[in-house]
Amino acid sequence: MTSPRGVSKQWLITLPSLAWLGVFFVIPAVLIVVTAFRPPDLQGGVGSGWTTETLQVLRDPAYLPIVWRTAWLSGLTTLVCLALALPVSFQIARVGTRMRQFLLLLVVIPFLSNFLIRVFAWKSLLHPEGPLTKLLIALHLVSEDAMLLNNLGAVLLVLIYTQLPFAILPLYAAAEKFDFSLLDAARDLGAGPWRSFSKVFVPGVRRGLISAAVMVFVSSLGQYVIPQMIGGASDEMLGSKIAQRVFSDRNLPHASALAAALMLAVLVPMLIVTMWQRFGRKEAAS
Amino acid sequence: MRRSWFPALLTAVVIAFLFAPLVVLVTNSFNASRFGGEWEGFTWNWYEKLWAADEVWESVWVTLKIALSASLASMALGTLAAYALHRFRSWLQSVHSVLITLPLVMPDILMGMSLLALFILSGIETGLLTIWIAHVTFCLSFVTMVVLGRLQDFDFTLIDAARDLGATRKQAVIKVLLPLLLPGVLAGGLLAFTLSIDDYVITFFVSGPGTTTLPLRVASMMKTSRSLPVINALSTLLIASTFLLAALSFRLQRRA
Amino acid sequence: MGGFLVIDHVSKSFGSLRAVDDVCLEVGPGEAFSLLGPSGCGKTTLLRMIAGFERPDSGRILVAGQDISHLPPEQRPVNTVFQNYALFPHLSVWENIAFGLRMSGRPRDEIRGGVDRMLELVRLSEHAKKRPAQLSGGQKQRVAIARALVNRPQVLLLDEPLAALDLKLRQHMLMELNTLHEQVGTTFIYVTHDQGEAMSLSDRIAVMNAGKVEQVDGPEALYETPRSSFVATFIGDANFFTGTAVEHQHEGYVRVMVDGLGSPLVLSNGAVGSNQTLKLMVRPEKISLTLNRPPSGERVNAFPGTVEDIAYFGSHTRYRVRIGEHRVIAQLQRSRFSGGGIEPPRGADVWMSFHPDEARVVRLEDAA
Numbered sequence: 001m002t003s004p005r006g007v008s009k010q011w012l013i014t015l016p017s018l019a020w021l022g023v024f025f026v027i028p029a030v031l032i033v034v035t036a037f038r039p040p041d042l043q044g045g046v047g048s049g050w051t052t053e054t055l056q057v058l059r060d061p062a063y064l065p066i067v068w069r070t071a072w073l074s075g076l077t078t079l080v081c082l083a084l085a086l087p088v089s090f091q092i093a094r095v096g097t098r099m100r101q102f103l104l105l106l107v108v109i110p111f112l113s114n115f116l117i118r119v120f121a122w123k124s125l126l127h128p129e130g131p132l133t134k135l136l137i138a139l140h141l142v143s144e145d146a147m148l149l150n151n152l153g154a155v156l157l158v159l160i161y162t163q164l165p166f167a168i169l170p171l172y173a174a175a176e177k178f179d180f181s182l183l184d185a186a187r188d189l190g191a192g193p194w195r196s197f198s199k200v201f202v203p204g205v206r207r208g209l210i211s212a213a214v215m216v217f218v219s220s221l222g223q224y225v226i227p228q229m230i231g232g233a234s235d236e237m238l239g240s241k242i243a244q245r246v247f248s249d250r251n252l253p254h255a256s257a258l259a260a261a262l263m264l265a266v267l268v269p270m271l272i273v274t275m276w277q278r279f280g281r282k283e284a285a286s
Numbered sequence: 287m288r289r290s291w292f293p294a295l296l297t298a299v300v301i302a303f304l305f306a307p308l309v310v311l312v313t314n315s316f317n318a319s320r321f322g323g324e325w326e327g328f329t330w331n332w333y334e335k336l337w338a339a340d341e342v343w344e345s346v347w348v349t350l351k352i353a354l355s356a357s358l359a360s361m362a363l364g365t366l367a368a369y370a371l372h373r374f375r376s377w378l379q380s381v382h383s384v385l386i387t388l389p390l391v392m393p394d395i396l397m398g399m400s401l402l403a404l405f406i407l408s409g410i411e412t413g414l415l416t417i418w419i420a421h422v423t424f425c426l427s428f429v430t431m432v433v434l435g436r437l438q439d440f441d442f443t444l445i446d447a448a449r450d451l452g453a454t455r456k457q458a459v460i461k462v463l464l465p466l467l468l469p470g471v472l473a474g475g476l477l478a479f480t481l482s483i484d485d486y487v488i489t490f491f492v493s494g495p496g497t498t499t500l501p502l503r504v505a506s507m508m509k510t511s512r513s514l515p516v517i518n519a520l521s522t523l524l525i526a527s528t529f530l531l532a533a534l535s536f537r538l539q540r541r542a
Numbered sequence: 543m544g545g546f547l548v549i550d551h552v553s554k555s556f557g558s559l560r561a562v563d564d565v566c567l568e569v570g571p572g573e574a575f576s577l578l579g580p581s582g583c584g585k586t587t588l589l590r591m592i593a594g595f596e597r598p599d600s601g602r603i604l605v606a607g608q609d610i611s612h613l614p615p616e617q618r619p620v621n622t623v624f625q626n627y628a629l630f631p632h633l634s635v636w637e638n639i640a641f642g643l644r645m646s647g648r649p650r651d652e653i654r655g656g657v658d659r660m661l662e663l664v665r666l667s668e669h670a671k672k673r674p675a676q677l678s679g680g681q682k683q684r685v686a687i688a689r690a691l692v693n694r695p696q697v698l699l700l701d702e703p704l705a706a707l708d709l710k711l712r713q714h715m716l717m718e719l720n721t722l723h724e725q726v727g728t729t730f731i732y733v734t735h736d737q738g739e740a741m742s743l744s745d746r747i748a749v750m751n752a753g754k755v756e757q758v759d760g761p762e763a764l765y766e767t768p769r770s771s772f773v774a775t776f777i778g779d780a781n782f783f784t785g786t787a788v789e790h791q792h793e794g795y796v797r798v799m800v801d802g803l804g805s806p807l808v809l810s811n812g813a814v815g816s817n818q819t820l821k822l823m824v825r826p827e828k829i830s831l832t833l834n835r836p837p838s839g840e841r842v843n844a845f846p847g848t849v850e851d852i853a854y855f856g857s858h859t860r861y862r863v864r865i866g867e868h869r870v871i872a873q874l875q876r877s878r879f880s881g882g883g884i885e886p887p888r889g890a891d892v893w894m895s896f897h898p899d900e901a902r903v904v905r906l907e908d909a910a
Contacts, residue, residue, distance in 0.1 A: 010374045014382055017367035017426060021385045024423045025392075028400030035403055045406055088300050091293035103297065105536060110304040113528045116486045116501045117521040120508060121307030124314065124518075131310060134324070164304065193290040215391065222393020225487060229508075239395045246491070252403065259399050266393060446595055447628035449615040451642035451693065461641075465632045 032263065035256035046252055054253045058261060063241070070238040073152075074220035077159040078167075081216045082209065084160075085167035089208070090201060092168075093175035104172065111165035119229050122158045123149065126230070150232035158230045159220055166219060167212040174208025175201075214273050218266050238262055308525055315518035332519040339516060345503040349483055352414065352499060356421035357429075357478035363422070364429025364478075365471050371430070372437040389427045397424060398491030405492060412494035420492045421485065425478035432477060436470025476535040480528065500524075545604075546571035546729055547592070547697050552601030554587055561587040563753035564601070569697075569731065569746075571606075574723050576732040576740035579750035580776070588750075589699055589733045593622045605696050616645070621690035625701040627682045629674035635685050636661070636670040642693040660688040663725070680711050687722065697729045704739055716742055737777045741765070749773050771904050774823050781829070781870050782904075783822040787814045795898055798822060802866035806843035808901040821904050826873035828900035831861060831886060832893045844895035849886050859885065863894050870894055 036054055041047040057063075092103045110118065125132050126148040136142045148154060178201065186196035202209070224239030238258065245255035315333070319326035336342060367386060371379055389397065401420050405412055440463070448458035486501035493502060504520065507513040545568025554562040562584040569575045577585040590596040592603055594615030603611045610618050621642070629638050639660055643653040661667045664684035674682055683703065690698055703719065704712045720743065723730050734740050740747050741761040748758045749772070757769045768774035771782060785800035787810075796810040798820065808822060830836070836844050847865035861872045872894060886892050 010370065010376065010378065013366055013373070014370040014378060017363045017370070017430070018378075018382055018385065020363055020423070020426065021389070024401065024404070024419055025385065025389055025397075028404040029396075031403045031407060032396075032400045035407075084296070084300055087293040088297045091297040094293075101536070103301070105532060106301050107304065109529060109532050110308060112480050112484070112532055113308060113525050114484050114486075114501060114504075114521070116504055117311070117517075117524060118307060120504070120517060120521070121311045123508075124514070125307050125310050131324075161303070161307070164300070197290075218391050219393060222395045224395055239393070242395055242399060246399065246402065252406065255399060256403065259396055262393070263396055266391070266396070270391060441626070441628065443624050443626065443628040444630060446593075446615070447622070447624055447630070448641070448645075449595075450593055450620075450622045451689065452616045452645035453641075454614075454616055457645065462630055462632075466630075 029263065032256045033260045035253050036260045038253050038256075040251045040253045043250075054257045057254055058257055066236055066238055066241060069152075069235070070221060073156060073159060073237065074217050076156060077163055077220045078213055078217045080160050081164050081167035082171075082213060084164060085171045085212060086202065086205075086209075087197075088168055089171035089175040089205070090197070092172050093178060094180055107165055107168050107172075111169075115162065116225070118162060119158060119226055122154075122161065123229055126154055149230065150235075152231065152235050155227050155231040155235050158226050159223065162226065163216045163220055166215045170212040170215060171205060171208045174205035178204045210273055210276075214270060217269060221262060221265055311518050312522045312525065314515065315522040317515075317518075320515055332515040335516050336519045336523075339513075341498075342500075342503055342507075342516075342520065345498050345500045348414070348497060349500040352417055352421055353479050353482035356418055356425055356482045357475045359418075359422045360425035360429045360478045361471055361475040363426050364474055365433050365467070367426070367430045368433035368437055371434055386427050386430050389424055390431070394424075394485075394487035395491075398488040401488070402491045412492050413497050416492040416494065417489055417497055417499065420488050421482045424485070424488060425481055428481060429471075429474035429478050432474035433467065433470050436467055436473075440466060473535050476531060480531055483524075545569055546573075546606060547731070548602075548604040549588070549592075550602040550604065552588070552591060552598045552603060554584075554591060554596060554599050560753050562591070562598075565750075565753075565755055567748055567755065567758065569729060572727045572729055573746065574720075574730045574732070574744045576734060576744040576747045577750060578734055578737060578740040578747050578776070580735055583750040584753040585733045585735075585750050586701065589622075589701055589731070592697070592731065593620055593699055594618045619696040621693050621695035621698055623683075623686045623690050623698065623700040623703055625703075626706055627674075627686040629682060629685055629689070631674055633673075634670065635666060635672050635674070635677070638674065638685055639689045639692050641689065646693070656692050660692045663691075663722075664688045679707050680715060683707065683715060684718075691726060691728070695728065697731060700730060700732045702734055703732065704734075704736070712739075719743060741777070749776060751776075767902060768823070768904060771821060771823065774902075774904055779826050779871060779873075781824045781826065783824075783868065785820065785822060787816055787818045787820060790814075790816070796903075798903075802868060803845055806896075806901065807841060807898045808843075808903060809899050810903055814903060823902045823904050824870075824896050824900060826860065826871045827858075828896050829870065829872040830895045831863065831872055831874060832895065833886065833890075835893050836895050841898055842895050843898065843901075844893050847892060847894050849888055849890045849892055852885075852888055861886070863892065865894060 035046055037050050037052060039047040039049060039051045039053065088107075092100055092107075095103065124130050127133065128147065128149065130148075133142070133146065133148050136148075137144060137146065142148075182200050182204065183196050186200045187193070191199065222239050223237055224243050227235050227237045227240050228243075239262070242255050242258045242262065245251050245258060249255075313325075316328050316330075317325055318329040318331065367382070371383055371386070398420070401416070401423070402412070404410075405416050410416060444462050444466070445458045448462045449455070453461060483500065485499075486505060489499050489502060490505070493499065498506070504517055507517055547567075547569040549565055549567040552562060552565050553560065565584075565588060577588060579585045587596060591598050594610070594613060594617075598611060601611075602609050605619055610620070630641065633641065636657055639657045640653050643656055648656075658667070661670055664687060666681060666684055666688070669677065669681060674685065677685065683706075687698075687700075687703075700719075704715055707715060716739065719730075730744075732740065732743055734743075741764075744761070746758060746760055747764055749756045749764065751772050757764060757773050759767075764773060764777050768777065768780075771780070774780040774782075783798075783800045783803060783806075785798040785803075785805075787796050788799045788805060789797040790810075791797065791807065794810050795807055796814050797805045797807050799805045800822070806822070814820060831849075835846075836842050845865050847863040847870070849861055850864045850869070851862040853860045858873050858875050861874065863870045863872055
């Protein structure tokens with residue numbers, strides 16, 4: 001593999017995907033950061049010259065509550081998804097092969113159905129004239145003029161709904177490899193069902209837990225369709241602002257500054273996890 | 287040992303939660319009521335309206351064109367990428383691997399926004415081509431992951447065996463590796479196809495005039511309450527086709 | 543060079559590891575030959591070099607006088623039965639066996655005839671249309687052998703051919719392989735880590751250790767006169783004693799001074815100088831245990847000891863006997879214990895003895 005022929009062959013096979021991602025993934029990402037230092041022009045493009053003025057908009061105090069809302073909504077979504085996905089992946093992994101494949105299919109199918117349609121479905125479900133509202137009113141659980149839609153709770157609910165499979169799938173992949181006789185051993189040694197689940201199973205699927213957390217958190221950070229369709233005017237997330245800057249204000253540098261900030265927020269948790277896993281692996285090896 | 291019933295119950299609840307909105311959609315598509323709050327009788331009305339909505343079928347055609355070409359391209363690129371990642375261990379493949387993984391966790395809005403920036407700055411007009419490029423970009427990583435999983439299960443002594451029996455390197459790849467890899471490549475392609483049909487956010491950023499894909503069409507229909515029940519009908523058809531595709535890919539995976 | 547397969551000063555390194563270190567071997571035509579050794583001894587690397595999957599760093603490999611060292615695997619007159627069979631899962635049994643003939647572009651009739659004949663030879667004709675996944679372990683193995691033999695190779699390589707089978711099947715396939723070898727008369731090269739397998743399958747065995755060949759001999763010679771303590775322990779069990787040669791006697795016997803064991807008399811098995819440090823080897827089944835001291839008139843080495851531990855194996859019983867600092871393993875068949883019909887219990891005082899002809903002097907360089 002160190003022969004010149006081996007090297008050139010490797011490059012030949014690697015080049016197509018490498019070049020594609022270089023041109024259409026890396027360069028665009030770099031462009032965003034670069035554009036954040038350019039002035040806007042009036043046609044929705046990018047003006048000439050360099051400026052740090054665009055970055056100043058990030059210090060606009062109006063953004064602070066949006067950033068904070070984006071962060072805690074994503075964090076809470078992650079926590080709830082993990083709490084639900086842990087017992088579900090545990091259950092799927094411990095049943096027989098046929099049942100397991102069936103359950104997995106049940107989890108994946110809603111996930112593969114069109115994202116927009118799923119959000120739309122929640123919109124009609126939560127609609128004031130929709131079935132859920134009517135049911136809750138009939139049960140006297142909410143008042144006649146209750147608004148299930150257009151509030152933060154609804155945004156959180158739909159966020160959890162759309163992100164849940166992102167949590168179940170990696171956790172299931174880890175649970176599938178988990179040695180379930182360890183649970184028998186824990187029970188044998190006197191641990192109750194809850195303790196053997198929390199002290200043996202959960203640490204056993206730690207890696208899946210981490211990748212599930214990163215997947216859900218990062219993907220939640222970038223949402224804008226859900227707050228836009230389900231939430232009210234005051235429930236915007238960072239993504240909503242980016243879309244607004246691009247399509248309503250046609251101010252690309254301003255949007256880029258926000259996007260660059262979001263990219264940083266995405267990369268930092270991933271970097272931490274990667275480092276932690278590298279470090280953890282070394283620790284386990286020694 | 288008695289098993290706790292709690293995980294089983296919770297799993298049932300979660301699956302019900304996942305399906306509830308879909309069930310409501312499907313039911314409402316046959317409901318004579320416009321808002322679907324109450325059942326006002328069975329109707330094919332919304333499907334007839336959908337059938338007559340020419341702009342929807344135009345979008346279906348656009349979507350299929352993009353999905354088919356994007357999944358073919360990402361199958362070719364992804365299979366090569368997976369082979370390279372599996373075959374070689376080097377700094378190049380470490381970089382390659384990071385590049386393949388990052389799009390999987392990149393939020394859609396960033397990918398759409400950054401591609402839009404690229405197209406604007408390089409003066410490429412948004413349209414079919416830019417949508418296709420965007421779709422290939424986000425499908426590529428998924429195809430690579432599926433094929434890579436397949437390659438990791440592949441027993442490379444089979445290649446040795448083929449060569450031992452007189453096959454040249456090329457013949458061994460054609461007669462042994464490719465036929466055994468094919469179900470994985472097809473499953474990856476199917477996943478890419480589904481993702482491409484599904485995508486709204488990225489497509490929204492890089493689409494141009496006259497290139498309204500189905501999700502974009504649905505989004506614009508949502509703005510007029512008159513067409514809401516038609517969306518129910520359309521959604522039902524889409525969910526049914528997702529079921530079919532999922533069953534097909536399930537078959538493909540299992541035949542291996 | 544009279545060999546049919548000749549390994550001529552072959553070496554191969556992976557990084558700093560010398561996997562195969564200057565190996566020379568000659569295998570006759572039609573011979574059943576084994577490469578035997580623990581994992582990592584280089585036997586698999588040597589096999590892969592014969593098959594063509596690895597190139598030697600130096601040295602040559604010849605088959606029937608032709609140097610094949612630099613041919614790719616597909617051009618060598620050698621076929622392999624892989625350890626896990628490596629049957630093509632997407633092809634039927636019939637197509638698996640036909641693969642090699644198709645690759646060499648034989649006419650259709652010849653392929654059909656050859657494959658059918660092979661299926662008959664391995665008694666799998668009724669399974670021709672099945673996929674490998676539908677076969678049992680033993681059947682898979684027979685397909686793998688047929689797939690290799692149908693190409694009429696000049697040398698057939700078998701990599702751990704029985705390792706993937708369970709015990710019962712293994713013993714059955716052992717017989718089948720021997721019969722098959724007689725029927726086709728091709729040179730068979732086995733690679734195995736199992737000494738029992740090697741002994742019952744082959745005419746000659748090369749015992750390998752750390753990339754080198756320790757000894758090449760027939761099964762009996764390897765067991766009876768191992769030339770190193772590695773060979774002695776790898777093939778069967780052995781008790782070792784380190785001592786110094788003190789006194790030569792007539793007919794090639796030598797007296798060896800061993801600490802705590804007096805000076806037993808042994809067959810010197812070659813030149814041994816006086817005051818030379820050497821190692822004695824006695825197989826456990828060559829040792830006798832008696833309650834009373836054996837008659838001293840015969841030239842028997844006898845030492846008093848205590849039974850420390852007993853393990854019953856059905857066909858035989860093993861004893862661990864403590865003699866001063868030494869612990870000796872003795873293996874007795876029930877009838878061989880001459881203590882008046884009772885077996886010595888744990889803690890019993892016994893006499894351990896062996897005949898000078900049953901002890902061996904093994905190579906001195908590994909006396910350390």
